[in-house]
Amino acid sequence: HDLAGFVAGLPKAELHLHIEGSLEPELMFALAKRNRVAIPFDSVEAVRAAYSFSNLQDFLDIYYQGADVLRVEEDFRDLATAYFDRAAADAVRHAEIFFDPQTHTDRGISFDVVVTGLLAGMAEAEAKHGLTSKLILCFLRHLDEEAAFATLKAAEPWLDRIAAVGLDSSEVGHPPSKFERVFARAGEMGLLRVAHAGEEGPPAYVHEALDLLHIDRLDHGNRALEDPALVTRLARSGMTFTVCPLSNLKLCVIDDIDAHPIERMLRLGLRATVNSDDPAYFGGYVNDNYRALIPAGKLDAGDFATLARNSFLGSFLDDATVSRHL
Ligand code: ES4
Numbered sequence: 028h029d030l031a032g033f034v035a036g037l038p039k040a041e042l043h044l045h046i047e048g049s050l051e052p053e054l055m056f057a058l059a060k061r062n063r064v065a066i067p068f069d070s071v072e073a074v075r076a077a078y079s080f081s082n083l084q085d086f087l088d089i090y091y092q093g094a095d096v097l098r099v100e101e102d103f104r105d106l107a108t109a110y111f112d113r114a115a116a117d118a119v120r121h122a123e124i125f126f127d128p129q130t131h132t133d134r135g136i137s138f139d140v141v142v143t144g145l146l147a148g149m150a151e152a153e154a155k156h157g158l159t160s161k162l163i164l165c166f167l168r169h170l171d172e173e174a175a176f177a178t179l180k181a182a183e184p185w186l187d188r189i190a191a192v193g194l195d196s197s198e199v200g201h202p203p204s205k206f207e208r209v210f211a212r213a214g215e216m217g218l219l220r221v222a223h224a225g226e227e228g229p230p231a232y233v234h235e236a237l238d239l240l241h242i243d244r245l246d247h248g249n250r251a252l253e254d255p256a257l258v259t260r261l262a263r264s265g266m267t268f269t270v271c272p273l274s275n276l277k278l279c280v281i282d283d284i285d286a287h288p289i290e291r292m293l294r295l296g297l298r299a300t301v302n303s304d305d306p307a308y309f310g311g312y313v314n315d316n317y318r319a320l321i322p323a324g325k326l327d328a329g330d331f332a333t334l335a336r337n338s339f340l341g342s343f344l345d346d347a348t349v350s351r352h353l
């Protein structure tokens with residue numbers, strides 16, 4: 028009804044979006060055909076039916092498999108264009124998108140092909156929709172430090188086009204400490220730093236992301252709520268949380284969307300934002316994620332406006348540009 032319309036129209040930034048996670052089954056089939064790649068599904072419906080997960084690893088196994096249809100520059104451009112067109116329809120004015128170079132370089136696709144294709148889609152989105160964007164290079168945390176350093180090396184020619192580094196993939200067993208030296212080097216190279224922490228991993232991983240990786244933004248962060256001293260620290264420092272409600276539901280981080288902790292985060296003074304994570308896999312783009320928070324009845328129009336405002340405040344845009352968006 029009325030609140031849903033208000034929320035849908037709020038100008039927003041999206042800060043937690045894996046571009047490979049925006050690969051819809053229809054595009055997966057089209058790219059499989061164009062590139063003559065075999066995929067283990069008979070139909071779009073069969074692909075969608077396979078998207079039932081009980082944890083992060085279940086999802087990751089199928090997500091890395093889906094990415095195999097991405098082979099050439101135009102595939103990455105088409106992937107990005109499809110996301111930006113969809114985001115623009117949700118009143119997204121700015122997006123900071125993750126990409127996973129190792130998922131592609133490990134299949135023999137060059138780093139330059141991936142980045143060139145994504146940058147083409149980004150330029151097109153700005154021309155077509157006025158939607159600006161930045162790239163965040165994520166290291167796959169299940170791989171080793173040496174592989175992450177090699178990826179950072181491959182990024183060197185592109186440093187002026189990459190805003191930040193991030194850390195994603197299987198969290199438990201791969202703590203932030205594993206990448207302390209890689210993140211230190213990225214910082215020296217002038218890159219900002221973010222990390223997935225406290226999605227499935229314990230509050231100690233959030234502490235490590237702060238103290239060892241020196242993050243500028245926290246991806247997910249849900250489990251930080253288990254540690255009151257950590258909550259105080261994150262509230263006082265104004266840390267932005269990139270929260271992903273439908274992802275949390277699909278990956279069983281929460282049992283029930285109406286029990287999502289985002290309202291608690293706001294009341295605790297945390298700078299929470301709403302994001303779609305992997306929209307093709309988790310059942311919705313950013314407005315679907317905002318809309319999913321309405322039925323619980325815990326957030327009013329002012330709270331939704333705060334969440335949208337937080338998305339600009341927590342972005343890596345310069346202050347003058349943020350002000351223009353508020
Ligand atoms: C991811 Cl939800 C999530 N968590 C960790 N890594 C990821 N890669 C893509 N989506």
Ligand code: ZN
Nearest residue numbers: 043045223304
């Ligand atoms: Zn994520």
